[in-house]
Amino acid sequence: MSLEVAQLSRRFGDAQALRDVSLAVRGGEFVALLGPSGSGKTTLLRVLAGLDFADAGTVRIDGRDMSAVPARERGIGFVFQSYALFRHMSVFENIAFGLRVRPRAQRPTRAEIARRVEALLGRMGIAELARRLPEQISGGQRQRVALARALAIEPRLLLLDEPFGALDAEVRKGLRRWLRALHAELGLTSLFVTHDQEEAMELADRVAVMQAGAVVQFDTPAAILDRPASAFVAGFLGHAARLPARLAADALHFDPLPLPPLPRAALRATPEAEGPAVAFVRSHEWRIRPAAAGEGNATLLHARRSGGQEQLEIDLAGQVIEAEAAPGLLQPGQPCRIEAVTARAYADKP
Template sequence: MSVQLDHITRILPQGGRPIVEDISLLVPDGSFTALVGPSGAGKTSLLRIIAGLDPHQDGHVMIDGACVDMQDAHARNIGFVFQHYALFAHMTVAANIGFGLSIRPRRTRPDKADIAARVTDLLDLMQLPHMGARYPHELSGGQRQRVALARALATGPRVLLLDEPFGALDPLVRQQIRGWLRDLHERLGLTTILVTHDRQEAAELADTVVLMRNGHVVQSGPARQLEDNPADPFVMTFTGDVVRITGHVAHGVFMPALPDIQPVATPATDGPAEILIRPADIRLRPGSGSARAHLRHRRGLVGIYETTIAHTTFAVETVTTPEPARVIPDCALDIAAGRLARGDAWLERTA
């Protein structure tokens, strides 16, 4: 099932402030989309509007081409996994999973045997066999998260909404659950929308990343596209590490305020400015200046050097030899000029 949002706006009753404003978005059938952004961006609000849990004042929500604005959450049959699982502590795992089926109207409610069979199938799918008789407090965080997923899937939804589902998990379990969730999404043919503030999580899981800020969609597309071709400085800063270098533009050339950083051509007009660029797009030139670079750590053959110029320190990433120098003295820095021309870097005006 596809999900389409057409100019969705939600305004808080108190103060009349829009928390989601004029958002249009298409989530294709069978795709995995991640809503990312800082706190207060409107991610969870948008997810709850899709689910029918919160109202919206303008626009339309369409599922598989049909408008569902007038349908309540139950009628939409969307699976929703909350941030803190929201499992019923007094119910067994099996009862939690089967809850959505057991409260259906009598004419559509499966009998107890069918519900039990569905619960058993889901426990196997979630790799939790023989745990139906346990209670939530007897499970690990990762197991509770899978029970919450099983409960969301029990009614057979084709759309699955996930609100920060990994937030309470430790990093190792979180990493394991990511791969398992992506595999589950593909095996069941789900349309999945995930809310997360973790850009790495979004990049690993989602086909499309939707970056939100202040109730608006700033940019959407594959994670690599947002990282390599950010629409504005906010997107660039959110999607990866950034080095900021102050200076000014004169006659089509950016002149850094710090010594030992080479000027770089730019189409910008004259005036004070600040360049935003990735650490990997700065080159160290040993023996060409007075900067000093210290190797802090490595990722494979990529070394991350903490570089100091005139009491200002920032990171530089560079390919190293198997035995890299721990300290590179007397160096200058080059900025990859092509980045400015392609839009991979940004030049912001300063006062």
């Protein structure tokens, strides 16, 4: 199924939670809503599910306007951040709940409900947990139960709100891969909320970056990382150093930092007009070499090994720069010369 959101707005008192949000999601896509806390991600998900309403704009699923369609009739599966499992019900009954509460004319038979639940328990790899209560299973298992409950109604659209937020790092990684494989296997259309950029880049076909209730960029993970649409996106993604700069006719100057200017041809993004700018340089976009005393423009503060590289923290005129280099290139306290190989620059608006 396809999803189209057009000019969606939502206000809570003086707070504008959504600002003219527009998205077009193709059938079978896995889309991430990525942004800091308070950017409107969960509000958008709740409006799509019919758990909240918009002040303006439209939501269409497969071309049908959802404005007058109640949540229970939208055919949407929702997985909450807190799982929202019924504590007094077994795992089996939690999964069966959405089927048992359907109107009598649409409710499957008891045998069909049991068949669907048992099939989902097997698919989730938790068949042995059917009779346990939620408090008797782990966080990762609860997440699978919550997902199975959402899938039991055979949704056209699956919505997940911070699905891995309460889990530890190793469990998160395993469940991410499992969820992506399940999405492809079932042919779902899925949207998930996250503030974790690694999670979004690993899972999603496309990512909608949100800021202050608006979608500021919607593209593939590779395109967003390579060509951020704004200073906000560039700073939010990719662990980049944010540097003061000035764009001139020939080059980007890093005033007042003691860095060589970058020719325009070396820049990956530039503002339209010359003048004050803010530049972003990622850790792998630095060139570093040792320097003799008095000849460097920076000093190594700290180094730690990560894979085949060293992650460096470098003091550049009082600003700490994170960079990558070959192991053993520098020792803590050693002077060095550092320069940017490329950068992304945006107008520094007042």
